Amino acid sequence: MPFWLFKSEPDVFGWAEQAAKGEAGEEWTGVRNYQARNNMRAMRCGDLGFFYHSNIGKEIVGIVEVIRESAPDSTTDDPRWDCVMVKAVRPLPRPVSLDRCKLEPGLEQMALVKNTRLSVQPVSDAEWQIVCRLGGLEG
DNA sequence: GCCAACGTTGGC
């Protein structure tokens, strides 16, 4: 099963807001980048992703699950853009900072480290395991 | 707040 990473600025929509949505989840709206959109289109219900706070915090704070596959983004009339829906699964016991990721052997190729501007990214199995371990979760 | 990296747009 593939893994993903979603970036959000916590002062706009952070983990607290995501968690507050509970089982209902929330549409991941606002993506206006083809690569990021294509990543969302590749997602399937049940896929897991990290929730990353950009700008403020700069750390991976939780895990979300895809609960609806890509569908039109209600925040635009432009048919090019669509989005998935995700729900919070659990917070990381210990958030994993960007700095920590940069230092960790095995994460050198992580999109978070290499392609800082991509807002929705794929995460490899190995990267997922490493970050989960750093975050205080068993794989 | 600055600026590097990168994506998109539009003139040719």
Place this chain on the structure above:
DNA sequence: GCCAACGTTGGC
């Protein structure tokens, strides 16, 4: 179809 100009993201 190339590429310069421009806009945006996000780390610092």
